[in-house]
Amino acid sequence: MLFNRTLICYNTKLAVGNADCQLQLPYSGPDFGLMHFSDMEVSMSNTERRVGTVSRGIRCPIIRQGDDLSEIVTTSVLEAAEYEGFSIRDRDVIAVTESIVARSQGNYCSVDDIAADVKAKLGGETVGVIFPILSRNRFAICLRGIAKGTKKIVLMLSYPSDEVGNELVSLDKIDAAGVNPYSDVLTLEKYRELFGVNRHEFTGVDYVEYYGDLIRSCGAEAEIIFANNPRAILPYADHVLNCDIHTRRRTKRILLDAGAKVVCSLDEIMNAPVNGSGCNEMYGLLGSNKSTEDMVKLFPRDSRALVLDIQKKILDRTGKCVEVMVYGDGAFKDPQGKIWELADPVVSPFYTDGLVGTPNELKLKYLADNDFKHLSGEALREAISESIRKKDDDLKGNMASQGTTPRQLTDLIGSLCDLTSGSGDKGTPVVLVQGYFDNYTND
Numbered sequence: 001m002l003f004n005r006t007l008i009c010y011n012t013k014l015a016v017g018n019a020d021c022q023l024q025l026p027y028s029g030p031d032f033g034l035m036h037f038s039d040m041e042v043s044m045s046n047t048e049r050r051v052g053t054v055s056r057g058i059r060c061p062i063i064r065q066g067d068d069l070s071e072i073v074t075t076s077v078l079e080a081a082e083y084e085g086f087s088i089r090d091r092d093v094i095a096v097t098e099s100i101v102a103r104s105q106g107n108y109c110s111v112d113d114i115a116a117d118v119k120a121k122l123g124g125e126t127v128g129v130i131f132p133i134l135s136r137n138r139f140a141i142c143l144r145g146i147a148k149g150t151k152k153i154v155l156m157l158s159y160p161s162d163e164v165g166n167e168l169v170s171l172d173k174i175d176a177a178g179v180n181p182y183s184d185v186l187t188l189e190k191y192r193e194l195f196g197v198n199r200h201e202f203t204g205v206d207y208v209e210y211y212g213d214l215i216r217s218c219g220a221e222a223e224i225i226f227a228n229n230p231r232a233i234l235p236y237a238d239h240v241l242n243c244d245i246h247t248r249r250r251t252k253r254i255l256l257d258a259g260a261k262v263v264c265s266l267d268e269i270m271n272a273p274v275n276g277s278g279c280n281e282m283y284g285l286l287g288s289n290k291s292t293e294d295m296v297k298l299f300p301r302d303s304r305a306l307v308l309d310i311q312k313k314i315l316d317r318t319g320k321c322v323e324v325m326v327y328g329d330g331a332f333k334d335p336q337g338k339i340w341e342l343a344d345p346v347v348s349p350f351y352t353d354g355l356v357g358t359p360n361e362l363k364l365k366y367l368a369d370n371d372f373k374h375l376s377g378e379a380l381r382e383a384i385s386e387s388i389r390k391k392d393d394d395l396k397g398n399m400a401s402q403g404t405t406p407r408q409l410t411d412l413i414g415s416l417c418d419l420t421s422g423s424g425d426k427g428t429p430v431v432l433v434q435g436y437f438d439n440y441t442n443d
Contacts, residue, residue: 049443053435055420056080057428065106069096070306073430074313080432088320091354093433094310095417098287098328098349100429101300107278109270111294114145114285117274118241121264124149128237130156130230131244131251134166134200134207138343139243140214141290142266146241147218154236155211159186159226163244165339168207168226169195186226188212231258241266245286245345267345270298286345287328300326303350311352325351327431330415331407347414355409364440385441 060076063069073096081088102108118127127150132139134157147153159181160174161167169191174181177194186194191208199206208224215222223236230251233240238261242251248265255263267284270277280287280298287299307324314322328344348355364384372383417431435442 051435052438053433055416056084056086056432056434057420057426058430058432059427060100060430063100063103063429065103067104069101069104070309070313073310074317076430077314077432078317086434088314088318088322089434090320090322091437092320092322093355093413093436094314094322094324095327095413095431095433096306096310096324097417097421097429097431098300098326098344099289099297101303101306101326102297105278105301105303107280107298107301108291108295109274109277109279109298111141111145111148111296113274113277114142114270114296115148117269118146118149121268122150122239122241122262124151126150126152126154126237126239128154128156128233128240130233130240130242131158131163131247132211133162133164133243133245133343134168134205135343136203136205136210137290138288140210141293141296142243142285142288143211143214144218145296146269147215147220147222150220152221152223153215154223154225154233155215156225156227156233156236157208157211158228159191161338163246164341164343165333166200166207167198167338169198181228183229184227185229185232188224188226191224191226230254234258234260238262240264241269245343248286270296282349283345287343287349299328299344300349307350307352321354323352323354325355325410325414327410327414327417330418331411332415332419341415341418347408347418348410351410355413357409358407388439388441 058076058080060072061067063072073094077094078088118124127146129143129146132143132155157168160169160171173195179186179194188208197206197209212222212224225232225236227233230242231254234255238259240255240260240263242248242255242263243266244251245266248267252263252265265284267280267282267286269284270279270288271281271284273279278298278301280301283299285296285298288296291297303326307326310324311322314320314324325348327348329342329347331340331342331347333340367384367387368380371387372380375383413433413436416433420431421428
C-alpha cells in the first residue's frame with residue numbers, strides 16, 4: 001500500500017530488545033482507524049536474519065603524536081555500539097587507517113632529511129629519477145627532497161600513464177602519433193611536439209611542467225624524458241632512484257643487470273632515522289603523504305603490537321574475539337579516471353592472525369542455475385544451505401567457486417574500509433566490519 005498523507009502517531013508499541021518504540025503510521029482518511037502489525041502481515045516471531053555484511057565508519061577524536069591509540073580506538077568502537085544500539089560479535093573486524101597510526105607514532109621526516117639521505121646514498125650529483133607517480137600529495141614533496149640532495153635530476157616518466165593510472169597522454173593520441181610506448185624514448189621537446197600540454201583530468205595539473213619547475217625551484221638542473229624501459233635512463237645517469245611502487249624489485253634488478261652503478265628504490269630512502277627523524281624500516285618513503293610544505297608523514301612503523309592490544313582490550317571488555325587491521329589505500333580501480341587506487345605498498349601492513357588467507361566461498365547463482373536448477377522456494381534454499389555446510393576447506397578448482405574473488409582477506413576488507421572511511425572530512429578513521437565471515441546459513 002502506498003501512503004502519501006501526513007504522518008500521525010498512534011499508541012502502538014513495538015518491543016525492541018529492552019526498549020519500547022512508538023510506531024508512526026501514515027493517516028489515510030477518517031475511516032483508516034488503527035493499523036496493527038497483523039494488518040501489515042509482519043511476523044514478530046520470525047527471527048530469520050535479513051542483513052549480511054555491515055561496514056560502519058566510527059567517529060574518533062583527532063589523533064596527535066603520543067596519543068594512546070589502542071585505548072582511543074577501543075573506546076570509540078564500544079561507545080559507538082552503545083550509542084547506536086548494536087553489539088560487538090566474534091570475528092568482527094576493527095580496521096584503523098594507517099594515517100592515524102603514523103600520526104600517533106609521530107612518524108614524520110622533513111624535506112631536508114630526505115635530501116640528506118638521497119645525497120648520502122646516491123652521491124649528490126646527477127641522479128636518474130624514474131617511474132614516479134603523478135601526485136602532489138604523494139610524490140611532489142618527496143621530489144623536493146630528492147632535488148635538494150642532487151645537482152641534476154634526469155626525470156624519466158612512464159607514458160601514457162604512471163604506474164597507478166594517472167594519465168600523461170591518452171592512448172588515442174599515442175595511436176594517432178604512431179608512437180610505440182614500449183620501445184620509444186621521447187625527449188621533452190618531442191613529447192610537446194607530438195602531444196602538447198596535457199592536464200590531469202581531476203587536478204588540472206600539467207605534471208610535466210609541475211615536476212620540472214619543482215626540481216629547478218630546489219636548485220637542481222632538470223631534464224625530462226619519457227620511456228617505459230628502465231634501461232633507457234642509463235645513457236643519462238648511472239646513479240638511479242627508481243620510484244615505482246609495486247614493480248620496484250624487478251626495476252632495480254633490470255638496472256643493476258644493465259650496468260647501473262648505484263640503484264636505490266623509494267623503500268630504501270628514509271628506511272632509517274636521519275638526524276632524529278621518523279622512518280619506515282620496511283617501506284621507506286613508500287606510502288608517505290604530504291603533511292606540511294616541509295614535512296612528510298611516513299607509512300606507520302611496526303604496529304603488530306597495536307592490533308594485538310586492541311584485540312585484547314575488546315576481548316577483556318566484551319568477551320568477544322575480534323580481528324584488527326591497519327589499512328591504507330584500497331585495491332580498486334576508478335572506471336572514470338582509470339586510476340588504480342593502491343599507491344601504498346600494501347593495503348594492510350599489520351593485522352591479527354585471523355585475517356590471514358583468502359575467502360573459501362561457493363557461488364550461489366552457480367548452484368541455483370546448475371546443481372539445483374530443478375528446485376525452487378524452500379527446497380532450493382535448503383539444498384544450497386546444505387552445500388555450504390558441507391563445502392570443502394579448499395575449493396580451488398571447484399566450478400561452483402568460480403568468480404568468488406579469491407584475493408587476500410586483508411586486501412578485500414581493507415578496500416571496503418577505504419571506501420567507507422574516505423580520505424576527506426568524514427571523521428571516521430576507524431571502520432567496524434560485521435558479518436564479513438558469515439554465509440547464507442548463518443542466523
